Amino acid sequence: MASIASNITSFLPTREDILRDGILTSASKNIPLTVAVAIIFTLLLNTLLTPRLDPREPPLLKPSIPFIGHIIDMFRYQAKFHIIVSRKSNDKYPVASLQMLNGKMYAIWDPEFIASGFKNKILSVDPIIDGYIDNLMAPSREGLKVLISPEGHDMTHEMIKHLIPTALRGVNLEKMTRTALGQLALTFTELAASPTGEQIPNFYLWARHLLCFATSTALYGKPEHDPFRLNPNMEQAIFDFEASLLQLSLGLPFPSITAAKGFKARQILVKGLEPYYGKKFYEFPEASEFVRARAQKLQSDPGCKLPVSDIPKVEIMVPFAAMGNSAPTLFWLLVFVLASPQERRDRLRKEIQNVMVLDSPDSGNSSEVRMKVSHLLIENECPLLKACFRETLRVSVHQITSRVVTEDTVIQNSSGQEYLLKKGTQVQMSAGNVHKSPGWWGEDADEFKPERWLDPQNIKTAKTAWVPFGGGIHLCPGRNFAMAELAAIVAIFVLGFEVEPNAKGKKEWKLPEYRLGSLVDAVSKPAEEGRGFGVNVKARKGWENVKWNIEYAS
Template identity: 25%
Template sequence: MATVAAPLSGAEPFTPAHWSQRLPKSALDHIPGDDGWPLVGTTLKVLADPPAYGRRMYARYGPVFRTNSFGIRNVNLIGAEANELVLFDRQGIFSSEQGWSPVLHRLFPRGLMLLDFEKHRADRRALSIAFKPEPMRHYAGTLNREIARRVESWGSGPMRFYPAIKQLTLDLAADSFIGLPFGPEAERINQAFVDMVQASVAPVRKPLPFSRMKKGVDGRAFLVDYFTRETLRRRESGGGQDMFSQFATATDESGTLLPIDEVVDHMNFLMMAAHDTITSSATALVYLLARHPVWQDRVRDELLALTGTPGAPLSFDDLARPQLTEMAFKEALRMIPPVPSLPRRALRAFEFGGYHIPAGAPVSVSPAMVHHLEEHWPEPDRFDPERFLPEQVRARHKYAWVPFGGGAHMCLGLHFAYMQIKILMAHLLTRYRIEVADGYEPRWQAWPIPQPRDGLRIALRALN
């Protein structure tokens, strides 16, 4: 059995030097799959249409197959059982840090998703203070105020929804997360995050002049400097209710403040994870409700019954009540999950699907594929929020639906995501009817986070 040395302990940060300690190529030869073309492997095939490529591989090889993308031979494990094995990770076999770091280490090191085991648990406990009821109530007020203002400004008529909601979520992140008013400083911060996200999947992985990676690295340098200065300032002033202030003043179990560089890295990662995934999820939900006006009307009626008046706030105390809205959102997350694939690295050898997977193997599971398996989801291409009625949820494998991941790395901000989407729908659907042209089906760019290539062309019609 091929093995790898010290990095498999999962106890030390991933560095580029670890890439040289990959498995010998022959260690995965017994796994069926596709090594792709010379030099580029399967990278171009995957990026061209990740869902279609995955379906072809699954149909040909079954739930265990090998690919060769971004210079890494990877074992793909498909199915709810695979999701449970890797995400719940009862035996501590899989490293999230060493799964994500080959892509993200240069831009988003030491975010929660790039930590493992006890370090991950300790930082997660410290950072969870930002999602307690009192701060969440504060965020709800900010979201209601700013979403109402922006949605009203959109007005009736045609629009491209994706860029509009992306700008809104960026501005909301600057306000709710950092406590910055909209303006030039927030715009500079937002652009730095956009540059970093685009660089995370740039084909050229070195920060060469004028490359996307160079813009991303420069964006990170700007944000490290900004968040370092702000962490010191907020510790001196006592901070505030925004998420960054909560992080800046968070302490570990001994009551010690987190190191400043760790606060900075957590904030960088959170901003990336929050605004891009919420943008994608909101866009998917708006498109699907536009395509299914009966469900749009049901969600609208539910929200109007709670708010009483078009455009009125959805209060923090009422957030658990719009169940149809939540079901529709969950179905949108099933059909177009914001993170299509979740990478890990095996720290120890394991068995799955009749195959021996050696220690050191890069592995991944795919929410996007499992969310469309007919064994869990009859007619998987049909939009049906009633799949999330309680009795149907109880009857289904717990890990058949994993848009927020699972286990120890379950998304820390998932309740914030639900809150933001419900408040957005309360303001949008009670003011407007959302329409798309007959037969309109946007092409979706699947990687790194799904988005419609044309920006999603919709029309808003004011309700009288």
């Protein structure tokens, strides 16, 4: 009661304020009485409007400011919201009901319950997608009607369950990976040829461009067809669009003003993609099966044919999904590895040399470096490189997964503990809360420590409390492509180049701070887009002027 009173009275004017303003009336002369009435009224209102819970539902956590406290904190703390609320309760609750005005939202913080939520088909993303399609993609009225229809849902589910996974595995995955690796080889061959190396003023933007350029080539095929080569503004537009997702998703009026950056970015992306889809460049053999299969499905599905003009609007989500999370992940992976103690870097170089290198200057051939890369090679034969990749995802991914309960259902953990989730309630599952939990990862949970993945005792923890790619039918289908692409870049840096920091003129590894993670993005970005964090890169002695040749390890 005291905390409620303090919250209310902090917003009330003092007696002196009222006297000064000349508005003291006979009804308000007794300030303590006024405060008491306000408190009683608020308590009564709080009781009347508090959502009623079934005893089997998760326990209710009320906000510090009645009705609106959780909403205020959610917008204030963004991705940190769930960590803060969970810590306030001393991580007592694996699942909680959070009061939102006179309603509620479920928050799942325990990894076993999150896994149960991912597997539960009753927790659906469809209502959320239906609510955001118009605001994020701005399709035509006809296109919107198609996308949110039952037939549109069937088409989406077919793509998620079958078409997209097939397009990103086997020979299709190999083709995409080979194309990306070929582009990376050209870039690093050019870098190795520079006698003085390269001074990179913003390492984040440099790494981002490197990743986006290789990925767009793998997605869209021929350079003369690639929208990102034809319109360089599209790369920045991807990240401006991502930064404005929350504003756009709210559907505020006059989005060209209220969400100006995102609105403009969406226009750039749609305009850049229109020639590609309008001229059906996706039908050329150089295009990825991922892009081709999606476009053909959208245009020719017999039960749900989308207007041709709407395809670029829908497909802005393809490069967003392929680049938006991978680019910052690459940056953190690189700086974490390059800033590692010498002993760790030496071990990593030795592992890469023994497993991935087919030929190099160290073996007597100074004109070419031949490497082999694939996600299976990294998974099975490069334990430290894999550990660095996984640990980077653990410390940088803060994704909040949202679902809606479409029918009353139950989630449970391995001990048989259950919670009832009621129809119509939104559910949020916080990967960041799990990834930073000292209870699962120890008191050094905030630190980059890849060695924790090499301890057999941590295997169970890793399998349970590591969820960077989501789960269930929405498990990220591009994770294997991303692993191979990022691992190749790190391996090349470790093997062939000397990198020293030049952050604001100081040659020391002082990593940038994290930008506040958004409710709707997944991977933390460096603050101020990495401004001020630069590096100097040059070829290692004996590795100058080499030709990089990166092969796919079948």
